[in-house]
Amino acid sequence: MQTVPITLDLLRGALDLEPTARGFLPHRLPAWARAQYVDPQMDMVDSQPSGVRLVFRTAATEIELDTLPTKRDYTGAPPRPDGVYDVLVDGQLVTQLTAPDGDVITIDLMTGSAETRQGVPQTLRIDGLAAVPKTVEIWLPHDETTELVALRTDRPVEPVPSGGRVWLHHGSSISHGSNATHPTGTWPALVAAQAGVELVNLGFGGSAYLQPFLARTIRDTPADLISLKLGINIVNSDSLRLRTFTPGVHGFLDTIRDGHPDTPLVVVSSILCPIHEDTPGPTGWNLEALAAGEIAFTATGNPDDVPAGKLTLSVIRAELDRIIAQRALTDPNLHYLDGRTLYGEADNAAHPLRDDLHPDAETHRVMADRFTEYAFSPKGPFVSS
Known part of the structure; x- marks a missing residue:
């Protein structure tokens, strides 16, 4: 077996590869953006490699990958399943x-405290492969921080x-892949496979707030197609009011258009979230569910505050529809999709959101099918010219 240097040209979906004391940590944000916003949640989800995969050409029959995952253990909740490598x-x-x-990071949801226990690298072995040239993709766990320690093969490797x-694609936890069971089972990964496109997933759980550094990252990243799923995290955090949300959306789109003036761009509002x-x-923990050893959420705001500018998903959808219709008059490559097209009332009756926020694995597939049909159909915004 020969050791293969782990370099950024072997990775897709990562915008940076940081050397660490134990290996290399793929990031979905560039270093300059991470330096602008030092936040524990953003740091965690940036290092969870949703959509990130090793891709190489080889005739190897045996491949070994040493990795060091970081797992999360929530006090009082059922153990989380191990991350999956596809x-x-x-x-x-x-x-x-x-x-x-x-x-392992042990997190107390009630107090917010966290403790870390260090583990050791793990070796993943892939064998029995045909001794012929082939393209190998190793998709890293979408929801588990993963350091790459070493890659070994019995035949030479070359980038593809x-x-x-x-x-x-940019979005929040559902775009990141929450409740999907494996990395090629998230709805963006499923869309990419169905449509035959290369995915860069900038979905960040709990962290999509129209941040300027994210707009600049999208502006500076090569892309032929762009979609933005906006809204739910802004409501979750109660971080904006209507009078600041509107210029925030305009500014986010203005920055992206500075680098992608004519790229087909779809703005998607939130899926149904009753x-x-x-x-x-803001969104809070459902204390009754936590007492029963389950994780679920609840809305803690007051509907009477909506006339004063507090945001709900209904308000955001209406405003996004208005903003995109206004801008599309001079930007014909800009489109709006109501997220309830991907998951709406009938879907909620058949497949309710398990924790009141996130869809299950089967619903990821349904959402992928519907987005593919919308965006890549003969009259869709992402159809090849």
Whole structure:
């Protein structure tokens, strides 16, 4: 077995590769952006490599990847499943692996305190591969911080230049992949596979607030197609009012258009979320559920505050519709999609949000099918010219 240097040209979906004391940590934000906003939640979700995969060409029959995952353990809640590594050969899923050990962060949801226990690197082994040239993709766990320690193969490896259109998607936890069971099962990854595009997933759980550094990151990242799923985190955090939300959206889009003036761009509002359709944030923990050992959420705002400018999903959808219609008069490549097209009332009756915020794995597939049909259909905004 020969050691293969882990370099950024072997990774797709990552915008930076940080050397660490134990290996290399893929990031979905560049270093300058991380330096602007030192926040524990943003740091965590940036280092969770949703959509990040090792991609290389090789005739190897054996591959070993040493990784060091960081797992989260919530006090009083059921243990979280280990992150999954999806291994694809020439586009086909051939095996799924897990790394059962690693660093563990124990989080007390009631107090917000956290303790970290250091673990040891884990070796993932892929064998029995045909001794012929092939493209191997190792998709890293979408919801588990993953340091890459070493890559070994029994035959030489070479990078694979990206040949397809690049789709950059930004959103919150659902775009990140919350409640999907494996990395190619998130709705953006499923869309990318169905449409044959290269995914850059800038979905960050609990961290999509129209931050200027995110707009600049999107502006500076090569992309042929862009979508932005906006709204839910702003309600979750009760971070904006209507009079600041509107210029925030305009500014976010203005910055992106500085780097992508003509790129097809779809703004998607939130999927149906009954607790916040007409009730503002902030979002709080459902204490009864926590007492029963489950994680669930509740809306703690007062609907009577909406006339004064507090935001609900209904208010945000109406404003996004208005903003995009106004801008589309001079920007024909800008489009709006009501998120309830992806998951609406009928879907909620059949597949309710398990924790009152996030869809299950099957619903990720439903959302992917619907977005693909909308965006990549012959008359869709992402159709090839």
